[in-house]
Amino acid sequence: MSVAVRVLCQFTAKRGDLDLRFTPAPSAREGIAGHIIVASRRGRDYQTEVTLEGTYDGLQVRGRADGYDTKERRLDECKTYRGELARMPDNHRALHWAQAKMYGAMLCRKQKLREIRLALVYYDVDTEHETVLAENFRADDLQTFFEEHCAQYATWGRAELEHRQARDRALLSMSFPYEFYPAQRELAETVYRVAALGEHLLAQAPTGVGKTMGTLFPMLKAMGAGKIDRIFYLTAKTTGRQLAIDALQALATPEIKLRVLEITAREKVCRYPDSACHGDSCPLAKKFYDRLPGARAMALQGGMMTQKVIGAAAIEHGICPYFLSQELARWSDVIIGDYNYYFDQSAFLYGLAQEQGWRVGVLVDEAHNLIERARRMYSGAIDAETLRRARKEAPELLRTAIERLSNEFQRIANAQQVPYQVYEIAPKSLLKALDTYISRHSALADQAMLFPEHVQKLFFDALAFHGLAEDFAEHSLFDITHPEHATFMIRNVVPAPFLKLRFAHTKCVVLFSATLSPREFYQDLLGLPDTTRWLDVESPFSPDQLEVQVVRHISTRYQHRGDSIAPMVELIVRQFERMPGNYLVFASSFDYLARIAEALDRAAPHIPNRLQVRNMSESERKQFLEGFAPEGRSLALAVLGGAFGEGIDLPGERMIGAFIATLGLPQLNEVSEQMRVRMDELFDAGYAYTYLYPGLQKVIQAAGRVIRTQHDRGIVYLIDDRFARREVRELLPKWWRLQILTVRQPT
Numbered sequence: 001m002s003v004a005v006r007v008l009c010q011f012t013a014k015r016g017d018l019d020l021r022f023t024p025a026p027s028a029r030e031g032i033a034g035h036i037i038v039a040s041r042r043g044r045d046y047q048t049e050v051t052l053e054g055t056y057d058g059l060q061v062r063g064r065a066d067g068y069d070t071k072e073r074r075l076d077e078c079k080t081y082r083g084e085l086a087r088m089p090d091n092h093r094a095l096h097w098a099q100a101k102m103y104g105a106m107l108c109r110k111q112k113l114r115e116i117r118l119a120l121v122y123y124d125v126d127t128e129h130e131t132v133l134a135e136n137f138r139a140d141d142l143q144t145f146f147e148e149h150c151a152q153y154a155t156w157g158r159a160e161l162e163h164r165q166a167r168d169r170a171l172l173s174m175s176f177p178y179e180f181y182p183a184q185r186e187l188a189e190t191v192y193r194v195a196a197l198g199e200h201l202l203a204q205a206p207t208g209v210g211k212t213m214g215t216l217f218p219m220l221k222a223m224g225a226g227k228i229d230r231i232f233y234l235t236a237k238t239t240g241r242q243l244a245i246d247a248l249q250a251l252a253t254p255e256i257k258l259r260v261l262e263i264t265a266r267e268k269v270c271r272y273p274d275s276a277c278h279g280d281s282c283p284l285a286k287k288f289y290d291r292l293p294g295a296r297a298m299a300l301q302g303g304m305m306t307q308k309v310i311g312a313a314a315i316e317h318g319i320c321p322y323f324l325s326q327e328l329a330r331w332s333d334v335i336i337g338d339y340n341y342y343f344d345q346s347a348f349l350y351g352l353a354q355e356q357g358w359r360v361g362v363l364v365d366e367a368h369n370l371i372e373r374a375r376r377m378y379s380g381a382i383d384a385e386t387l388r389r390a391r392k393e394a395p396e397l398l399r400t401a402i403e404r405l406s407n408e409f410q411r412i413a414n415a416q417q418v419p420y421q422v423y424e425i426a427p428k429s430l431l432k433a434l435d436t437y438i439s440r441h442s443a444l445a446d447q448a449m450l451f452p453e454h455v456q457k458l459f460f461d462a463l464a465f466h467g468l469a470e471d472f473a474e475h476s477l478f479d480i481t482h483p484e485h486a487t488f489m490i491r492n493v494v495p496a497p498f499l500k501l502r503f504a505h506t507k508c509v510v511l512f513s514a515t516l517s518p519r520e521f522y523q524d525l526l527g528l529p530d531t532t533r534w535l536d537v538e539s540p541f542s543p544d545q546l547e548v549q550v551v552r553h554i555s556t557r558y559q560h561r562g563d564s565i566a567p568m569v570e571l572i573v574r575q576f577e578r579m580p581g582n583y584l585v586f587a588s589s590f591d592y593l594a595r596i597a598e599a600l601d602r603a604a605p606h607i608p609n610r611l612q613v614r615n616m617s618e619s620e621r622k623q624f625l626e627g628f629a630p631e632g633r634s635l636a637l638a639v640l641g642g643a644f645g646e647g648i649d650l651p652g653e654r655m656i657g658a659f660i661a662t663l664g665l666p667q668l669n670e671v672s673e674q675m676r677v678r679m680d681e682l683f684d685a686g687y688a689y690t691y692l693y694p695g696l697q698k699v700i701q702a703a704g705r706v707i708r709t710q711h712d713r714g715i716v717y718l719i720d721d722r723f724a725r726r727e728v729r730e731l732l733p734k735w736w737r738l739q740i741l742t743v744r745q746p747t
Contacts, residue, residue: 001157005063005102007330007356012152013098016091017279018288018323026080026125027346027467034080034123035066038130045071052106056150059157065103066121074117074134075104080125082442089278091289096120098149101137105146108139115139126439160331163257167333170256171224176217177250183537184214187512190535192218195361195508196227200528202367202519203512205537206733207704211512212247212365216334219361219510220251220258223333228361228507231334232349234342236369239647244336244365245306254303261305261329263337263348266322269307277320284320291317295324300331330356339370343502344377345467350502359507366647367511368697371525374495378476380464381489382409382434389454398455401440405462408433413486420670422479426469426490434466465490473497474682477674491671493678496527503528514704515697517731524683543737546707546714551741552721556662561592564661568719569599572635572659575715576607581656582632586640586702588662590614593637596661600635609635612644628654640664646701651708658706661719663728664695696731717741 026034039048050065067076077100081088100118108116119134180188187205194201195218205211219231233244241262252258267273275282295317299305305328307321314321329335329352341349342362353360364370387406394402412427441459451459468490472478475494481487492498503509509528516522519534551571554564572585587593590613597611610627613620621643627634628650638644640662666672672690680686699718706714718738722728729738 001058001154001161002060002062003153003157004355004357005061005099008061008149008153009095009098009102011156012149013095014091014289014292015094016287016289017089018277018285018320019089019091019279020277021087021089026082029470030125031080034125035078037128038076038078038121038123039067041130042067042069043071045069050075050103050107052103052110054106054109054146056147057154059150059154061102061106061146061150063103063106065107068107072117073113073115074119075100075107076119076121077103078121078123080123082124082126083444085122085124085131093120098145101142101145102149104137105139105142108142113139116142126442163259167257168224168226171220171258174217174220174224174251174253174256176213178213181210181540183540184210187211187214187535187537188218190533191215191510192222194510194533195219195222196225198227198507200503200506200508200532201510201512201535202516202522202528202532203510203535203537204514204516205512205535206514206539206541206735207708208540208710209537212243213251215363215510215512216244216247217251219363220334222361227359229358230332230353231361231363232342232353233334233336233363233365234339235336235365236339236373237366237647240365241336245304248334249304252303257303259300259303259305259331259333261325261332261335262307262310263325263329263335263341264307264322265338269311269321269325271321277323282320284314284318286318288319288323291319292324292327295319296327296331299324299328305332339364339373340377343370343374343499345464345498347502350505354505360505362506362509364509364511366513367522368513368515368701370511371495371522372694374499374526375492378468378492378495378498379490380461380468381487382458382461382465383487384409384413384485386454386458386461390452390458392454393452394455395451397444398441398451401437402455402458405433405437409486409488412488413480413482416480416482416486419483420479420481422477422674424478425472426478426488430488431466431469434462434469438462438466468492471498474678477678479671479674493675494525494682496525498527500527500529515700518693521685521689521693525689539733539735540710541707541735543735545710545712546716546736548703548736548738549715549717549741550723550738551717551719552724553741553743554661554719554721556588556592556720558668561595564719565595565599568596568659568661569603571717571719572600573604573607575657575659575717576604576635579656579715580633582628582650582654583635583657583659584644584655584702584705585635585637585659586645586661587637588640588664590639592661593639597637607635608633609637612636612638612642616643625650630654640702641698644705645698646704648705649708650705651712655705656713657715657717658703659717659719660699660702662695662699663692663720663722664698664702665691666694692728693731696728700733 047068050068052065053062065075066078077096079096100120104116104118115136115138117134117136119132122131187203187209222228223231235241248260272282277285279286295313298316299310299313302309310325311321314324341347387409391402391406408429412430475497477491477493479489479491523532554567556564587596597609600609625648627636630653641664676686676690679689683689703716706716
């Protein structure tokens with residue numbers, strides 16, 4: 001049984017309140033740079049990254065001390081920080097001392113020292129000032145400390161080892177609870193193979209294959225065989241999380257004792273949203289680490305740790321449910337959460353996996369969404385309105401720094417004579433003003449959570465923007481939009497350079513969706529290695545199940561929309577009267593949708609219809625979907641690519657057809673055109689990568705709502721002459737049998 005010093009101390013030495021006042025911590029890059037600077041200030045007798053290990057009662061403890069001065073016999077534990085060091089919570093420093101003592105004990109044993117000097121070296125990343133807290137320790141006392149903490153961890157560690165061994169035995173004998181579809185079996189066998197070999201996979205698998213079960217089952221079997229340590233199941237939407245939970249409940253019987261954790265965003269589970277995250281403000285942060293063991297044991301007991309289970313354990317023990325879920329992640333087998341928990345700049349699960357040294361198998365559900373989500377993760381903006389409000393609300397200590405930043409921002413914005421412009425790089429004067437402001441705000445980091453909302457927002461916006469500016473390259477654009485209130489934006493176009501490291505640090509990644517064609521589009525933009533395997537699973541559906549009509553006598557181009565409405569409504573009404581039932585009508589915008597709905601009301605007032613509107617609440621979306629009742633007779637109108645364009649399941653007669661009145665192409669505007677130009681420069685495929693592929697992906701997803709099971713029958717109308725073009729037809733699913741709608745000419 002083996003454990004890293006940092007992991008052991010986090011388990012045994014954390015006490016007292018949860019306290020986030022001394023944040024944000026320096027970035028990983030700042031931390032590495034700080035350690036290098038500290039080491040460079042030492043003499044030639046100074047050793048860095050000293051590898052140490054020790055054992056106690058079958059537990060092997062390992063780690064690397066930051067530095068050791070052989071002449072002074074002083075071992076350093078270096079910590080980078082920003083803010084006022086005196087305001088660092090006592091339990092933070094106690095944790096740091098615990099780590100130093102563990103290293104000190106192992107070094108004394110290794111070199112047979114009778115005593116040693118231990119030092120906490122705190123390096124301020126903003127001022128580059130060092131504060132050294134040093135004490136002398138006897139080797140015997142350090143050994144006693146080492147053994148006490150090892151004993152605390154060993155009891156838990158042995159129970160964990162027994163859990164994993166029992167889990168693996170159960171997983172090896174686990175059988176699939178249903179009959180395998182041939183296509184599902186092909187998917188499952190390929191997923192197991194890549195998990196065992198440590199490879200990556202792009203799997204295009206149509207609706208009806210059973211992708212959730214077909215990927216989770218083989219990944220669990222790979223875990224049982226010792227090929228991976230943890231499974232991260234990542235989704236773009238809440239519905240995907242629930243499907244994964246349902247699948248795991250069917251796969252993992254209680255005897256398997258599989259620990260499944262659902263992670264939810266803080267704002268969705270926080271019980272005191274107006275309180276800061278420390279014991280003086282929030283009662284659920286008070287004595288968090290003292291109460292954690294009981295809550296942790298209660299939550300782990302059940303195995304399936306949904307937010308409901310976590311919430312009950314948190315309430316029972318009086319601690320924060322969000323941070324309880326983060327602590328539970330250390331002891332979970334399968335973790336279900338949003339994409340951002342692994343792929344974002346400061347992703348929690350990515351950091352945890354690196355810290356723990358896990359071999360992780362990552363499953364990315366509905367992976368066609370990852371490109372756009374990753375672009376947002378690696379984009380950042382500063383806007384005039386946030387600056388104005390922050391300047392107005394700023395405390396006296398920050399007002400001058402914000403005013404200087406605001407003045408520089410406004411000077412640059414006023415120099416631009418057009419509403420939108422792309423620049424080669426962000427101006428150095430802006431980055432200098434940002435750097436000055438961030439340094440000033442960081443010096444007050446321990447007080448930051450007390451600052452007004454827009455002051456905090458400006459700080460985090462500035463940090464993100466500044467960090468992205470340091471990594472700025474051809475993968476992103478820097479643009480200024482200045483129609484009225486200016487916005488400065490670093491806009492990611494190709495997330496590949498950022499995601500490559502995420503893929504490299506996994507044992508295997510499986511990205512699956514019904515729409516991952518063409519393969520090179522996703523590999524280029526996501527940064528998957530050239531060795532990534534490709535699987536195109538054959539559809540379980542027959543062409544006879546789905547009638548696909550191409551309506552080429554109607555153009556839905558922006559300039560033709562007025563003329564398109566009357567013939568489109570005639571087509572919809574004719575189909576409805578020929579075969580009454582529930583249909584979805586997809587259009588490219590809310591305005592276009594509203595005009596179609598008005599024309600339907602005039603032409604066919606006897607046909608019930610309902611309309612998706614902007615910013616629908618969760619209850620409104622639920623009500624919209626409830627209109628798809630079995631044996632119902634109605635039209636539902638929705639925006640392509642919106643909430644009802646994917647991720648909804650309406651089998652049987654709940655939905656028998658769809659009218660798709662758009663190719664789904666992104667809006668033609670200056671931003672899209674700049675992205676097209678950059679895609680041309682990088683991949684020589686500007687139009688396809690910017691417009692065509694993303695648009696048709698939305699069309700195929702929307703059409704996929706019609707046929708959900710092998711018993712369904714339905715019809716899809718593709719309304720636009722461009723659907724008849726060869727380059728478009730070649731991108732549509734192979735199992736579709738396209739028919740050109742014949743229009744009767746008036747006699």
